[in-house]
Amino acid sequence: MSMLTKSLTFEQGPIRPPSEASSLLLRFTRNCPWNKCAFCSVYKGTTFSRRSLAEIKADIDTVARIIDEIKSLSWALGEGGAITMPVVRHIMTDPGANQCHRHVASWLFWNTGHVFIQDANSLIMKSDELAEAIRYLKAKIPGITRITSYARSSTLARKSLQELVELRDAGLDRIHVGMESGSDTVLKMVKKGATSRQHIEGGRKVVEAGMELSEYVMPGLGGKEYSKEHALETARVLNEINPHFIRLRSLRIPDSVPLAEDVRAGRFVPLHDDDVVREIRLIIEHLEGISSTLTSDHIMNLLEEVEGTFPQDKEKMLELIDEYLNMPDHDRLLYRLGRRGGVLRNPRQIRDIEIRAKLERTLKDLQMEANEDIETIINELANRYI
Numbered sequence: 456m457s458m459l460t461k462s463l464t465f466e467q468g469p470i471r472p473p474s475e476a477s478s479l480l481l482r483f484t485r486n487c488p489w490n491k492c493a494f495c496s497v498y499k500g501t502t503f504s505r506r507s508l509a510e511i512k513a514d515i516d517t518v519a520r521i522i523d524e525i526k527s528l529s530w531a532l533g534e535g536g537a538i539t540m541p542v543v544r545h546i547m548t549d550p551g552a553n554q555c556h557r558h559v560a561s562w563l564f565w566n567t568g569h570v571f572i573q574d575a576n577s578l579i580m581k582s583d584e585l586a587e588a589i590r591y592l593k594a595k596i597p598g599i600t601r602i603t604s605y606a607r608s609s610t611l612a613r614k615s616l617q618e619l620v621e622l623r624d625a626g627l628d629r630i631h632v633g634m635e636s637g638s639d640t641v642l643k644m645v646k647k648g649a650t651s652r653q654h655i656e657g658g659r660k661v662v663e664a665g666m667e668l669s670e671y672v673m674p675g676l677g678g679k680e681y682s683k684e685h686a687l688e689t690a691r692v693l694n695e696i697n698p699h700f701i702r703l704r705s706l707r708i709p710d711s712v713p714l715a716e717d718v719r720a721g722r723f724v725p726l727h728d729d730d731v732v733r734e735i736r737l738i739i740e741h742l743e744g745i746s747s748t749l750t751s752d753h754i755m756n757l758l759e760e761v762e763g764t765f766p767q768d769k770e771k772m773l774e775l776i777d778e779y780l781n782m783p784d785h786d787r788l789l790y791r792l793g794r795r796g797g798v799l800r801n802p803r804q805i806r807d808i809e810i811r812a813k814l815e816r817t818l819k820d821l822q823m824e825a826n827e828d829i830e831t832i833i834n835e836l837a838n839r840y841i
Contacts, residue, residue, distance in 0.1 A: 457551020458528045463521050464555045465514035466506075468573035470497055472631050472669070472702075473752050475603060478569040479518070479562045479596075483511055483588060487575035489607060493645040493714040494635075494676065494706060498575060505580065511588045519595045521559045538563035568600030578606035578630070582618040586625035593626045603629040608649040611657025619664035629667040631702075632658065637692030638685045641677045644723075645714065651692050658696035668698040672738070675706035675731045679724040686734045690741035697745040705731050705755045709838045728757050728791055728833075729780065735761065736776045739769065754840045757794055760801050778802065788829070789814045792821075795836035 466482040484505055487498040529535065529542045538560065546552045546560045570592065577585065593599050604627065611619075611632070636642055637651050654670075661668045670693065677685030693701060708714050708725060717723035726734065735758075739749070748764045749772065758779055761772050779787065779802050786805060793799035793814050805811050821832055 457549050458531060459524050459546070459549060459551045459553075459556050460520075461551050461553050463517055463524070464553055465517045467555075467558070468575075471571045471573065472603075472605075474669070474702075474750075475569065475571040477562070477565040477567045478571040478603070480558065480571050480573055481511075481514060481518070481592070482506065482573045483577045483580060483585070483604075484574050488579050489576070489609075489648045491646045491648060492633075492635075493717070494673065494708070494712055496709065496711040499711075499713075508584050508588060512591050515588075515592050515595050517555070518559060521556055522563065522596065525556070525560055525563060538566075540564070566598075568598050570596075570599055570602045572602065572604040575605055576607045576610055577604040578610045578614065578622075582614065582622060585627075586621055589622070589625040589627055599626070601628045602626050603631065605631050605633070606657075606661075608632055608634065608653045608657040611660060612653040614657075614660065616660050616663060619660055619666065623665045627666060629669065630661050631669045632661075632671065634658075634670040634689075634692070635673040636676050636685050636689050638677060638681060638688035641681050641685045641688075644681070645676060651688065654692050655695045658698055662696070662698065667700070668696070669700040669702055670696065670698040671702045671704050673704050673706050674735050674738070675726045677734075679726060679730075682726060682730065682734050683737070686737040687741060690738050693738075693747065694741075694743055694745055698747050701742075701747045701749045702753075703735065703749070703751045703756050703761075704753055705735075705757065707755055707838050707840075727830075729787065732757060732776055732779060736773060736780075739772050739776070742769070754797070755837065757791065758802075789818065791833055792818055792829070792836075795833050797836075797840075 467480045468482045471478065471480055484503070486501040486503045488503040490498045490503065525538060525542065525546065526536050528545065529537055529539070532542055532545060534542050543560050543564050546556055589602060592602070634654050635645070635647055637654065639651050642649060642651070658668055658670060672689055706725070708718055714723060718725060742765055745765045750762045751759050758775065761775050763772050782802060789805050789811065790799060790802045793805065799805070805814065818829070822829060
């Protein structure tokens with residue numbers, strides 16, 4: 456008989472940043488209050504709603520009860536209350552366990568103490584209620600070391616510095632913002648619902664309040680027409696904010712996003728992978744006077760190795776980009792096929808004779824058998840990761 460109560464559940468949203476892979480996920484609001492971005496498919500067809508403080512606290516209480524059950528199970532299995540691999544394995548196969556048990560067990564096993572508050576813009580909550588929920592979370596669940604949330608620049612710009620300081624004091628440590636672009640032309644085109652000025656104002660306030668700030672940038676979002684403006688204005692805005700992290704999320708356009716209709720109608724011309732790399736180079740080249748750490752921590756980025764801290768790693772990042780761009784055309788094609796197929800992590804891997812031979816065979820087979828050209832195939836491979 457299971458020692459776990461299957462009816463113990465709490466709400467979780469659909470997404471979280473890759474850097475929060477080992478975090479406990481708790482839903483404070485449902486879906487996205489804006490939900491108009493032309494490049495995003497996550498919340499389309501859903502309605503935003505606020506959860507009451509009582510609902511949020513009830514979910515936190517449920518997590519605390521699940522933790523107690525898992526620790527009791529650990530004792531019963533002879534693991535002394537520790538969340539060991541035998542305990543996790545037991546929960547993963549226990550018919551009495553649900554997804555919430557499995558999620559909490561994994562979180563306890565990873566032992567990061569990180570919590571990510573969902574969904575798309577938790578900072579839209581009244582600041583006093585959000586602060587109370589965070590304090591309650593820290594009081595009820597021991598061992599929390601970091602609490603993080605998504606927020607929109609437009610929301611942050613409306614918050615006072617004092618409100619953000621109070622949230623930091625309550626325990627909110629890091630904010631993730633989908634900046635996407637610093638160009639007002641591009642932001643309007645993709646219906647982001649934020650301006651470059653709001654990006655700067657909101658981002659600066661987060662930093663001044665003492666919280667860590669991650670700004671997400673979307674290379675390729677300006678398409679061919681606005682690529683240069685997108686790169687230069689994005690660099691300008693980042694220079695004015697100086698966030699702790701700049702996270703690259705290269706644009707992908709699956710059929711499920713509104714931007715795909717603009718592509719079909721010829722209103723938006725996407726960049727080739729190599730042009731996206733050139734755009735990233737232009738952004739990095741114009742980042743000056745900052746101490747941010749740039750990361751490429753997503754499979755949608757072609758060059759995973761392009762990361763580092765400014766100013767000391769700037770030249771290294773530019774050299775990695777140039778190394779790729781200076782490769783022969785065929786080698787870049789092979790790498791892109793391997794990267795989008797999920798088997799390569801850096802361009803130097805194609806120097807391996809065995810890997811290269813496999814990629815050559817794959818390329819030849821695709822060219823012979825597929826009805827689509829190789830660029831279409833590579834694009835479809837990349838879109839699987841969205």
